[in-house]
């Protein structure tokens with residue numbers, strides 16, 4: 464007897480999610496960031512954004528009970544989902560995998576440990592990434608977009624609103640961080656919309672925001688040079704840039720030498736990292752690469 468999606472409890476509403484939780488007999492695990500989304504329109508927002516670039520397949524981080532997975536599969540997308548919790552891996556294997564045997568693969572893995580790029584190289588084809596990210600590992604997961612993987616087309620993530628504000632800040636604005644500057648180097652970042660804490664079960668203590676990153680294919684300078692100076696500069700974000708660069712592990716120059724190099728390059732050495740514009744970051748990376 465064939466299984467249809469309608470035979471499987473849909474977790475995209477609070478009633479549906481509670482039925483799923485009662486069926487698998489578990490409570491959401493706080494330590495794994497299990498605040499499940501119960502807002503069909505938010506799932507649609509993420510899945511529609513992914514659909515626009517028509518990737519050959521989509522890497523989904525943390526499918527949990529499968530609300531977003533379902534929205535992606537219903538749009539005809541092929542999904543590889545990485546979930547660390549065996550309860551949800553088993554649930555998806557017994558339900559959605561029977562309806563979509565050809566287009567859904569569920570891997571029981573830690574999304575931080577597995578190499579996304581190796582997975583992509585094995586599968587081939589164009590790919591995008593999405594997920595309602597577990598808050599406790601959002602920053603390292605986002606850093607994988609430049610530390611691990613390089614051939615993705617688009618990433619659409621639900622993150623904590625405060626994280627989105629920092630990522631959407633332009634270089635030179637107070638909210639910027641090393642992560643936001645480095646991500647801007649590999650992608651155009653835009654906000655797709657806010658999702659209130661009431662749209663999750665159980666509700667977290669913060670609101671969320673959906674962000675979209677569209678990869679920039681050929682960056683202007685070597686990423687390693689930029690990464691080195693950005694990380695060094697933000698290590699002491701309250702200090703003047705000449706001081707934080709001098710204090711960075713492995714720096715060959717003291718604060719006076721950095722002041723001279725920065726001034727020669729047209730950058731005010733008394734600025735703090737958060738005040739540097741995008742063109743100043745690029746200039747700084749070039750100066751550091753040359754020296």
Ligand SMILES: C[S@@+](CC[C@H](N)C(=O)[O-])C[C@H]1O[C@@H](n2cnc3c(N)ncnc32)[C@H](O)[C@@H]1O
Nearest residue numbers: 495499500525526527546547548573574595597
């Ligand atoms: C915020 S929930 C999102 C669940 C579902 N996608 C939704 O939108 O309702 C985060 C999911 O990520 C999973 N998760 C947590 N840490 C993980 C990790 N290191 N690797 C893969 N999945 C993880 C959790 O078990 C949970 O299912």
